[in-house]
Amino acid sequence: MYRYDEFDHTFVEERVAQFREQVARRLSGELTEDEFKPLRLMNGLYLQLHAYMLRVAVPYGTLSSQQMRKLAHIARRYDKGYGHFTTRQNIQFNWPKLEEAADILAELAEVEMHAIQTSGNCIRNVTADHFAGAAADEIEDPRVTAEVIRQWSSLHPEFSFLPRKFKVAVTGASNDRAAIKVHDIGLQMVRDARGRAGFKVIVGGGLGRTPLIGETIREFLPKRYLLSYLEAILRVYNELGRRDNIYKARIKILVKEIGAKAFAEMVEKEWQFLKDWDVDLPDEEFARIQAYFAPPPFDDLPAVTASFEAQRFENRDFARWVRNNVDAHKAPGYAIVTVSLKPEGGVPGDATAAQMEAVADLAARYSFDEIRVSHEQNLVLAHVRQADLYAVWQGLIAAELASANAGLISDIISCPGLDYCNLATARSIPVAQRISRRFADIERQHDIGGLKLKISGCINACGHHHVGHIGILGVDKKGQEFYQITLGGNADENAVLGRIVGPAFSYDTVVDAVETIVDTYLGQRRNGEAFNQTLARVGFDPFKEKLYAPH
Amino acid sequence: MTAQIVTANRLGDGAVIYLGRDDIWGERLGGAAVARSQDEAAALLARAEAPAHRTNVVGPYLMDVIDEATAPRPASNRENIRALGPTVRSDLGRQAEIPGRR
Ligand code: SF4
Numbered sequence: 001m002y003r004y005d006e007f008d009h010t011f012v013e014e015r016v017a018q019f020r021e022q023v024a025r026r027l028s029g030e031l032t033e034d035e036f037k038p039l040r041l042m043n044g045l046y047l048q049l050h051a052y053m054l055r056v057a058v059p060y061g062t063l064s065s066q067q068m069r070k071l072a073h074i075a076r077r078y079d080k081g082y083g084h085f086t087t088r089q090n091i092q093f094n095w096p097k098l099e100e101a102a103d104i105l106a107e108l109a110e111v112e113m114h115a116i117q118t119s120g121n122c123i124r125n126v127t128a129d130h131f132a133g134a135a136a137d138e139i140e141d142p143r144v145t146a147e148v149i150r151q152w153s154s155l156h157p158e159f160s161f162l163p164r165k166f167k168v169a170v171t172g173a174s175n176d177r178a179a180i181k182v183h184d185i186g187l188q189m190v191r192d193a194r195g196r197a198g199f200k201v202i203v204g205g206g207l208g209r210t211p212l213i214g215e216t217i218r219e220f221l222p223k224r225y226l227l228s229y230l231e232a233i234l235r236v237y238n239e240l241g242r243r244d245n246i247y248k249a250r251i252k253i254l255v256k257e258i259g260a261k262a263f264a265e266m267v268e269k270e271w272q273f274l275k276d277w278d279v280d281l282p283d284e285e286f287a288r289i290q291a292y293f294a295p296p297p298f299d300d301l302p303a304v305t306a307s308f309e310a311q312r313f314e315n316r317d318f319a320r321w322v323r324n325n326v327d328a329h330k331a332p333g334y335a336i337v338t339v340s341l342k343p344e345g346g347v348p349g350d351a352t353a354a355q356m357e358a359v360a361d362l363a364a365r366y367s368f369d370e371i372r373v374s375h376e377q378n379l380v381l382a383h384v385r386q387a388d389l390y391a392v393w394q395g396l397i398a399a400e401l402a403s404a405n406a407g408l409i410s411d412i413i414s415c416p417g418l419d420y421c422n423l424a425t426a427r428s429i430p431v432a433q434r435i436s437r438r439f440a441d442i443e444r445q446h447d448i449g450g451l452k453l454k455i456s457g458c459i460n461a462c463g464h465h466h467v468g469h470i471g472i473l474g475v476d477k478k479g480q481e482f483y484q485i486t487l488g489g490n491a492d493e494n495a496v497l498g499r500i501v502g503p504a505f506s507y508d509t510v511v512d513a514v515e516t517i518v519d520t521y522l523g524q525r526r527n528g529e530a531f532n533q534t535l536a537r538v539g540f541d542p543f544k545e546k547l548y549a550p551h
Numbered sequence: 552m553t554a555q556i557v558t559a560n561r562l563g564d565g566a567v568i569y570l571g572r573d574d575i576w577g578e579r580l581g582g583a584a585v586a587r588s589q590d591e592a593a594a595l596l597a598r599a600e601a602p603a604h605r606t607n608v609v610g611p612y613l614m615d616v617i618d619e620a621t622a623p624r625p626a627s628n629r630e631n632i633r634a635l636g637p638t639v640r641s642d643l644g645r646q647a648e649i650p651g652r653r
Pocket residue numbers: 415416417418421422423424425456457458459460461462463
C-alpha cells in the first residue's frame with residue numbers, strides 16, 4: 001500500500017489545522033455561511049437533510065486494517081455507529097457535527113486519510129478495479145496509475161476550478177470492474193504489438209442527467225506519457241467546457257458536441273506541445289510509487305487446496321458462498337473474497353462500527369492487512385489463502401456479513417436517496433430493501449443468476465441506474481414517489497445504457513414490477529442466457545406486455 | 552395560500568430546526584410559527600434571516616405545512632423525512648424520541 005511521505009503528512013496536517021481555524025471563525029460568526037461553505041466542501045463536509053455528512057476519500061478503494069479500524073472508531077465516537085460505503089469507493093458518515101469535524105479530520109490524518117477531493121469542481125478521488133493486484137486477468141496493478149494521478153491532481157492549481165467535477169477510473173484488466181466507460185476519463189491498461197504496457201484512453205462517459213458512454217480517443221498511450229496526456233485532456237476541457245451552464249459543464253457534453261474525433265485531435269495537438277516539457281513522471285519516481293504496490297509475499301501453494309475442496313464438498317452453505325462471493329486469484333492457492341454489504345432487508349453499503357472492525361480483523365489475519373471498497377458498495381478481501389476461506393466465512397457469519405449474494409439480484413447498488421440526500425426526489429433505500437426481501441430465497445436468486453439491479457433517488461444517478469441490467473430511478477410526481485424502470489444497461493467492458501421500459505411505477509407497485517420483469521426473463525430464457533442476452537433476443541415487448549397488461 | 556413555516560439546520564451540529572413564535576429556533580416542528588399569508592411568510596423569513604441568527608443557523612427557507620388545529624404537519628415527503636429522520640432507521644432522528652414510533 002502507498003504510505004505517506006513527509007510532504008503528504010505535512011500537507012494533510014496543515015489542512016486539518018487550517019480547517020480547524022476556519023470552523024472556529026464560522027462558529028464565532030466571523031465567516032458567513034456563504035464564505036464558509038466552499039471551505040467545508042473542500043474538506044468533504046456537506047449539509048444533507050438531517051445533518052452534516054462527511055465524505056472521506058478512500059483512494060482507489062484501498063484501506064489497511066488500521067484505517068478501517070479508525071473509520072469504525074469515528075463511526076462510534078463522532079457519528080451514530082455506522083458508515084455508508086458509496087459507488088465512488090468512499091465512505092460517508094451521516095451525522096457528524098461541525099463542532100467536531102476538525103477532530104475527525106485529525107483522527108483521519110493519523111492514519112493517512114482525509115476528505116480532500118471528495119467535493120467541488122476538481123479532479124475527484126480516483127477509482128480503480130477493486131480486484132487490483134489480485135485479478136487473474138490483470139496486466140498491471142491499476143493502483144500505481146491511480147496513485148500517480150492522485151499525486152499529480154491533488155491541489156493541481158490549474159485544475160482545482162474546472163468547469164465541473166471530474167472523475168477518473170482505472171483498470172489494469174480486460175474485464176472492466178471499474179465502470180471506466182461511464183467516467184470523465186477511463187483508463188484501461190493494454191499491451192501494444194511489442195508487448196509494452198500502456199493505456200487505452202476513454203473520455204466523455206458519465207451518467208446523471210445526460211448519460212453517455214465514453215469514447216476511445218487513443219487506443220494506446222505509452223505509460224510514460226500518462227500525465228502529459230491527461231494534462232492535455234484537462235487543458236482542452238478547462239478551456240472549452242461550458243462554464244455557463246451547470247447541466248452542460250461536464251466533459252461528456254463537450255466531447256459529444258464537438259465529436260470524439262475532433263476532441264481527440266485537439267488533445268493530440270495540446271499533447272505534442274506538452275509532452276516534452278517535464279510534465280511526465282521520471283521513471284525512478286514511477287518505480288518508487290510502484291514499489292508500494294509490490295505484490296504481498298505470497299506463499300508457493302498448489303493451485304488446488306485439498307482441505308478447502310473437502311469443506312466445500314461437506315458444507316452446502318459454504319459452497320454456495322464460495323460460488324458467489326469468491327473469485328479466482330492470480331496466485332495459485334489464493335482467492336479473492338467479496339464481503340457483501342447487502343444483507344436481506346439491509347441498507348446497501350452500510351456497515352456498523354463492529355462490522356468494520358470484524359473485517360479489519362479478518363484482513364489483518366488472512367489478507368495481508370488489506371481491504372478494498374468496491375463501487376458496487378461491497379468490501380473485498382483480495383488475497384485470502386484457499387485454506388483460510390472457511391475461517392474467513394465463519395468470521396463473516398459472526399459479523400452478519402456472510403450473505404452469499406455477490407452479483408445476484410439482491411446485491412443492489414442503491415444511493416442514499418430521500419432518506420438522507422438533499423438532492424433526492426424519491427427514496428431509494430427502502431425500495432432496495434423490499435426487493436431484497438422479495439427475493440430473499442437464495443436458491444431462487446441462484447436460479448435467476450447474475451443480475452445487476454441499481455437504484456438512484458434522483459437524476460444525478462449516483463446509484464448508476466442507467467447501467468443496471470434493471471435500473472430504477474426515483475422521481476417525484478405531484479408529491480408522490482414514482483419509479484422509472486430501465487432495462488438492458490451494462491457497466492462492464494461492453495457498457496451500454498438501459499432503455500426506459502414504459503410508464504413509471506408507484507412506490508407500492510415497483511417491487512411487483514421488478515418481480516414481473518424477472519419472471520418474464522425466466523419464462524423467456526434459453527440455455528442459461530444472461531438477462532441482457534434474453535432481452536436482446538426477445539426485445540422489450542414481452543416485458544411490456546406483462547408489466548402493463550390490463551388487470 | 553398554503554400555510555408555511557421556516558426551517559433550517561443548526562450550525563453546530565446540523566440538526567433540523569424550526570423558527571418558533573418567540574423567534575427561538577427549536578427542534579419541534581409543532582412549535583413553529585405559522586405564516587398564513589404571503590406577507591406573513593415574507594416577514595417570517597426576514598426574521599429568520601436576521602443577523603442575530605447567522606451564527607447558529609444555516610440556510611433558512613420557507614416550507615409548506617398542513618395547518619392543523621393542534622399543530623402544523625409537513626406537506627411534503629421530503630420535509631416529513633427531515634422532521635422525523637430516515638424512514639429506514641427508526642432509531643435515528645427525532646422519530647426515535649417519539650413514543651410508539653420505533
Ligand atoms: S442519485 Fe440523487 S438522491 Fe441519490 S445520492 Fe445522488 S444526488 Fe442524492
